Amino acid sequence: MLDSFSRSAARRARRQYVGLMFRFMGHALEAISRFDKTVIDEARGMPDGLVFQMTVLPSGPALAIEHTGDGVLRYLGSRYDGPVDLSIRFKHLAHAFLVLSFQEKTVEAFANDRMVVDGDIALAVRMTRILNRLEAIILPRLIARRAIKEYPAELGLLEKLPGAIGVYRRVAFSMIRDLRKEALSQ
Amino acid sequence: MSRYYEFFCPVKVIAGEAALEHLPYELTSIASVRPMIVTDAGVRAAGLLEPVIAACTESDVTFAAIYDEVPPDSSTTTVREIANLYRQQQCDAIIAIGGGSSIDTAKAVNILVSEGGDDIAAYSGAGVLTRPLRPFFVVPTTAGTGSEVTSVAVIADTERSVKLPFTSSFLLPNAAIIDPRMTLTLPPHITAATAMDALTHATEAYTCLARNPLSDAYATAAIKKIGRSLLAVMDNPDDVQGRLDLAEASTMAGIAFSNSMVGLVHSLGHATGAICHLPHGLCMSLYLPYVLEYNLEDIREPLSELLLYLEGPEVWAATPASRRAETTISAVRHLRDELHHRCELPRTLRETGKVKQSQLDNIARQALDDGSIIYNPREASLKDVRSLLEKAWG
Numbered sequence: 001m002l003d004s005f006s007r008s009a010a011r012r013a014r015r016q017y018v019g020l021m022f023r024f025m026g027h028a029l030e031a032i033s034r035f036d037k038t039v040i041d042e043a044r045g046m047p048d049g050l051v052f053q054m055t056v057l058p059s060g061p062a063l064a065i066e067h068t069g070d071g072v073l074r075y076l077g078s079r080y081d082g083p084v085d086l087s088i089r090f091k092h093l094a095h096a097f098l099v100l101s102f103q104e105k106t107v108e109a110f111a112n113d114r115m116v117v118d119g120d121i122a123l124a125v126r127m128t129r130i131l132n133r134l135e136a137i138i139l140p141r142l143i144a145r146r147a148i149k150e151y152p153a154e155l156g157l158l159e160k161l162p163g164a165i166g167v168y169r170r171v172a173f174s175m176i177r178d179l180r181k182e183a184l185s186q
Numbered sequence: 187m188s189r190y191y192e193f194f195c196p197v198k199v200i201a202g203e204a205a206l207e208h209l210p211y212e213l214t215s216i217a218s219v220r221p222m223i224v225t226d227a228g229v230r231a232a233g234l235l236e237p238v239i240a241a242c243t244e245s246d247v248t249f250a251a252i253y254d255e256v257p258p259d260s261s262t263t264t265v266r267e268i269a270n271l272y273r274q275q276q277c278d279a280i281i282a283i284g285g286g287s288s289i290d291t292a293k294a295v296n297i298l299v300s301e302g303g304d305d306i307a308a309y310s311g312a313g314v315l316t317r318p319l320r321p322f323f324v325v326p327t328t329a330g331t332g333s334e335v336t337s338v339a340v341i342a343d344t345e346r347s348v349k350l351p352f353t354s355s356f357l358l359p360n361a362a363i364i365d366p367r368m369t370l371t372l373p374p375h376i377t378a379a380t381a382m383d384a385l386t387h388a389t390e391a392y393t394c395l396a397r398n399p400l401s402d403a404y405a406t407a408a409i410k411k412i413g414r415s416l417l418a419v420m421d422n423p424d425d426v427q428g429r430l431d432l433a434e435a436s437t438m439a440g441i442a443f444s445n446s447m448v449g450l451v452h453s454l455g456h457a458t459g460a461i462c463h464l465p466h467g468l469c470m471s472l473y474l475p476y477v478l479e480y481n482l483e484d485i486r487e488p489l490s491e492l493l494l495y496l497e498g499p500e501v502w503a504a505t506p507a508s509r510r511a512e513t514t515i516s517a518v519r520h521l522r523d524e525l526h527h528r529c530e531l532p533r534t535l536r537e538t539g540k541v542k543q544s545q546l547d548n549i550a551r552q553a554l555d556d557g558s559i560i561y562n563p564r565e566a567s568l569k570d571v572r573s574l575l576e577k578a579w580g
C-alpha cells in the first residue's frame with residue numbers, strides 16, 4: 001500500500017520535473033537567442049514563423065517555441081496547441097526524464113529510438129545543435145559533458161559565466177511572471 | 187555502445203543460385219495473379235528482365251504490367267504515372283527490379299496504390315503510414331544501396347523542387363531476391379562504387395553512436411565478404427561466387443545500417459551528391475578514410491576490430507593492438523588505390539574533375555544539416571567539416 005503510494009508519488013514527481021524542465025528550457029531558449037551569437041546564427045537558418053514542439057507521448061508535457069525571425073526565439077508556453085512545423089516526441093515520459101535529468105544525451109536518445117521526429121530532418125539537426133549549445137552554456141561543465149557529445153572547446157568561463165547568469169536571470173523573471181499569471185487565473 | 191537498442195528486419199531473403207526461380211512460388215503463395223514490374227531502361231537494355239520473366243512464365247505466372255522508364259532521379263510525377271498504370275491494369279503486387287531509384291520509386295508507388303489518392307507528398311515524413319501495404323518484392327541489380335532492406339524512400343518533388351523523405355517499416359518488401367545473375371554484368375566502376383557504399387554502410391553502422399550487437403553481426407559479416415571478394419570480382423567480373431558475396435554483403439550492410447544508422451561519411455556524401463551530382467557510391471569512397479581518421483580517437487576500439495574482418499586473421503594477428511585502427515584505415519586506402527588502378531575510381535575530390543574548390547563551403551554547410559550527422563561519434567563543427575573537405579580535396 002505504502003509502496004504503491006510512493007511509486008505513484010515518484011511518477012508524479014517525475015512528470016512534474018519534466019514539465020518544469022520544459023518550461024525552463026522554453027524560457028532559456030528565448031533568453032539565449034537574445035545574446036548568444038552561435039544560437040542566433042543557427043536559428044537564422046530556420047524559416048521565419050517556424051514552430052518547434054518538444055513533447056511527450058501521448059499527451060504531454062510539452063514545450064513549444066517559435067522562430068519569430070532574425071534568429072530570435074519565442075517561448076509559446078506549455079499549452080500551445082496551434083500548428084507545429086517540427087516536432088520531437090518522446091515515446092514515453094521515462095525517456096524524456098532520462099534526457100532531461102542528464103542521464104542520457106540528446107543524441108543518445110536519438111540513437112536509442114527514444115523519440116519520433118516529424119518534419120524537416122535538417123531543421124531537427126539544427127534544433128539539436130541549439131539545444132546542445134543551450135546545455136553547454138547553462139549547465140555546469142561536469143553535467144554538460146554528460147548531456148552533449150562534445151563540450152565546445154572554445155567555450156571558456158569568460159564566455160560561459162555571463163551567458164549562464166544572463167539566461168538564469170531572464171528565466172527566473174519570466175518563470176515567476178508565468179507562475180503568477182497561472183496562480184491568478186486559477 | 188547503447189544501453190538500449192531496437193533491431194528490426196522482417197524481410198525474407200531469397201539468395202543464391204537460381205534464386206529468381208523462387209519468385210513465382212512467392213507470388214502464388216500470396217495469391218498474386220497480376221503482378222507488376224517496376225524497372226528502368228538500363229536494366230531492360232542489359233537484358234536483366236529476361237531471366238525474371240522467363241522464370242515466372244515457366245511457372246505460369248505472367249505480368250499484368252511492366253513499367254521500364256524509371257529515371258535515375260525519380261520524381262512524384264513518375265510515381266503517379268506508375269500508380270495509374272497499376273490501377274488501370276488491376277495489378278495486385280509490385281516487383282522492383284533495379285538499383286536505388288527503381289526500388290525507392292516502387293516503394294512510393296506502393297504507398298499510393300495501397301492508401302489511394304494521387305498526392306504522394308501527403309504521405310511524406312515519419313510514421314504517417316499505419317497499416318501494411320500491397321505485396322512487394324525487390325530484385326536488386328546493383329550491390330550497394332541495400333534499399334531492399336531499408337524502410338526509407340526518397341522521391342524528388344519536381345514542382346516544389348524539394349526531396350520528399352518517406353519513413354515507415356511498411357515500406358519494407360515482403361522479400362528480397364538476391365540472384366548473382368542480376369549483378370554479373372554490372373560495369374567495373376559501378377561494381378566498385380556500389381561496393382564502397384556497402385563497405386561504408388557496414389563501417390559506419392559498426393562505428394557510429396547507434397550501433398548494437400545485432401547490427402554489429404551483420405556489419406562485420408558484410409565487411410568480411412567485401413574484403414574477400416571485391417578485388418577478386420574486379421579482376422574477374424564473371425566470378426559468380428564473388429558477385430553473390432558482394433550482393434549479400436550489400437544486403438547485410440543494409441540491414442546493419444537501417445538499424446544503427448550511418449554517420450559523417452553519409453552527411454558529406456549526401457551534400458556532395460546534391461551539390462556536385464556525383465554518384466552516391468563514389469562519394470562514399472571519397473570520404474570514408476578521411477572521416478575514419480577524423481573520428482579515430484572516438485572509434486579506436488571498433489575500428490581495430492574491423493581489421494580482422496577486412497584483412498583477415500593473419501594481418502590482424504601480425505598487427506600490434508595499438509596499430510590496428512590505423513591499419514584498418516590504411517587497408518581502406520589501399521583498397522581505394524587498387525580500385526583506382528583497376529577502373530579509375532577517383533580517390534580525391536580533385537580527381538573527380540567535377541567538384542570545384544569554391545563549392546566546398548557549400549558542401550560543408552549542407553553536410554552539417556544532414557540527419558546522419560547526429561549519429562557520428564564526434565560532434566563535427568563547420569570548421570572540422572571544412573578542414574576534412576580540404577584533406578579530401580587531395
Ligand SMILES: [Zn+2]
Pocket residue numbers: 331383386387452466470
Ligand atoms: Zn550509402
